[in-house]
Each structure stands twice: as C-alpha cells, then as structure tokens.
Amino acid sequence: MNRTLIAAGNWKMHKTIGEASAYAEAFLARMREFQGLEVVICPPFTALPVLRDQFYQTPVRLGAQNVHWEIQGAFTGEISAPMLQELGCRYVIVGHSERRHIFRETSEEVGWKVKTLCSFHLSPILCVGETLSEREAGKTREVVQEQLLQGVAHLTPEEAQSLVIAYEPVWAIGTGRASTPQDAEEVIRFIREELASRFGQEVASGIRILYGGSVAPENVFDFVVQENIDGTLVGGASLDPGKFLKIVEETERAFLRKSGGA
Ligand code: 13P
Numbered sequence: 001m002n003r004t005l006i007a008a009g010n011w012k013m014h015k016t017i018g019e020a021s022a023y024a025e026a027f028l029a030r031m032r033e034f035q036g037l038e039v040v041i042c043p044p045f046t047a048l049p050v051l052r053d054q055f056y057q058t059p060v061r062l063g064a065q066n067v068h069w070e071i072q073g074a075f076t077g078e079i080s081a082p083m084l085q086e087l088g089c090r091y092v093i094v095g096h097s098e099r100r101h102i103f104r105e106t107s108e109e110v111g112w113k114v115k116t117l118c119s120f121h122l123s124p125i126l127c128v129g130e131t132l133s134e135r136e137a138g139k140t141r142e143v144v145q146e147q148l149l150q151g152v153a154h155l156t157p158e159e160a161q162s163l164v165i166a167y168e169p170v171w172a173i174g175t176g177r178a179s180t181p182q183d184a185e186e187v188i189r190f191i192r193e194e195l196a197s198r199f200g201q202e203v204a205s206g207i208r209i210l211y212g213g214s215v216a217p218e219n220v221f222d223f224v225v226q227e228n229i230d231g232t233l234v235g236g237a238s239l240d241p242g243k244f245l246k247i248v249e250e251t252e253r254a255f256l257r258k259s260g261g262a
Pocket residue numbers: 010096168172173174175176212213214215233234235236237
C-alpha cells in the first residue's frame with residue numbers, strides 16, 4: 001500500500017501573526033512541488049487566517065492544534081470544528097501529550113474530539129505516546145493501546161480512513177533525545193496491528209502513522225524510510241523555515257527510496 005507521506009509542523013504556542021506571515025514568505029520562496037508527500041503547518045489559531053491566504057493555491061496544508069468536541073455552546077475559551085473548517089484547516093492535532101499532561105485531557109475527551117472532527121471531514125492527527133516512567137516499567141504498548149483505542153472508540157471504519165496517528169513518546173519531545181528509528185517502527189507497527197483488529201486490514205493499511213519527538217533534518221530520513229512510518233510531526237525544528245524545508249526534502253528522499261527509486 002502506497003501511503004502519501006506527511007511532513008507536519010506543530011508550532012505549539014509560538015509566532016505572532018507577523019512572525020507567521022514572515023515565515024510563510026520565506027518558506028514559499030524556496031518551496032517547490034514535492035513527490036509523494038503532504039506538507040502541513042499547524043500554527044496557533046490566531047495565525048490561521050493570514051496563513052490560509054498566504055498558502056492559498058500552494059501545496060502547503062493547514063492544521064490546528066486543538067478543538068472542542070461540541071459544535072457550539074457555553075465553552076469559554078474553546079474553538080469548534082466548524083470554526084476550524086471555515087479557517088481552511090484540513091488537519092487538527094488532538095491528544096497531544098502537552099494537552100494530556102498540562103491540561104489534563106483524558107483519552108475519553110480525545111475520543112469525542114476525534115469523532116467530531118471526522119463528522120466535519122477534518123482529519124484528526126491523534127497523538128499517543130508513553131512517558132519515560134511508563135516506558136521503563138515496560139508499559140509502552142499498554143499505554144499506547146489505551147490512548148489509541150479510546151481515541152478511535154466512536155469511529156466507523158469509513159471515518160477511520162481520514163485518521164492520522166502520531167506516535168510521540170513523551171520522553172523524546174523537546175529533549176533532543178529522539179527514539180531510535182527501529183524502536184519507533186516497532187511501536188508504530190503495533191499501532192497498525194491494533195488499527196487492523198479494530199477497523200480491518202484494508203482500512204488500517206491506509207492510515208498514516210507519524211513519528212514525533214526531537215525530529216530534525218539530520219534524523220528524519222532514518223525514521224521515514226521505515227516501512228510503517230509515514231512521516232513526522234515536528235515541533236522545535238519546524239519553527240525555522242529553512243530547517244523545516246530540509247525536513248520536507250528529506251521526507252521526499254525517503255519517499256523515493258521507499259517507492260523503489262534513489
Ligand atoms: P519536538 O520536535 O520539539 O521534540 O516536539 C515534538 C512535538 O511535540 C510535535 O507535536
């Protein structure tokens with residue numbers, strides 16, 4: 001199964017509108033068509049309108065970093081799926097470890113968010129991953145399985161086709177200490193097997209599964225060249241347009257290698 005790869009940048013709480021706009025200008029100046037992959041940028045909500053305009057009719061797609069599961073109502077400070085759709089988003093990150101740990105989001109809430117996104121034809125980027133102590137206690141699979149199965153609990157196999165999963169081990173996020181590509185491949189293969197038991201082999205083999213955690217231009221190729229890894233979700237290194245472009249180029253190189261070329 002040939003899956004379109006993804007190079008996604010999660011800017012987290014970085015960049016004002018002005019900074020985002022300057023980034024887009026620098027990025028687009030060096031952008032070209034890339035084979036076999038999608039480029040996605042997930043800025044803060046406030047930068048979505050300006051980036052939608054700047055990325056209009058370019059290959060760069062927009063994503064958001066969070067959403068509420070209800071469509072509207074008395075939820076001060078929250079943002080809904082139709083609001084994100086209107087802003088030109090194709091993707092929405094949900095269940096990021098920072099939301100789970102700092103803001104105490106539960107897997108059950110994440111599951112409702114995923115369901116709502118699918119009903120608005122927005123693709124969820126569902127993040128899962130274990131902490132260092134969970135890994136050391138040998139609980140990686142158990143933790144990842146719980147987050148994954150609750151995250152997709154309400155989806156039909158048809159809705160699951162638009163899912164993207166990001167495996168982000170918490171200990172690798174922002175630490176400069178990435179997983180090894182082999183360890184990431186092993187967990188990601190396990191995720192694909194779990195998706196196959198839940199939605200069937202055919203649907204599972206079409207779902208993109210990304211790796212995230214200290215991805216850099218120097219290591220991205222080694223991750224994406226793995227059989228089950230379909231791209232990366234990049235934090236720190238996506239904040240610099242030159243570095244992120246290099247990550248995109250390396251992802252294309254991995255695509256060409258995987259599809260039997262160079
Ligand atoms: P870093 O790439 O900075 O480690 O962050 C990863 C991440 O959390 C992406 O969502």
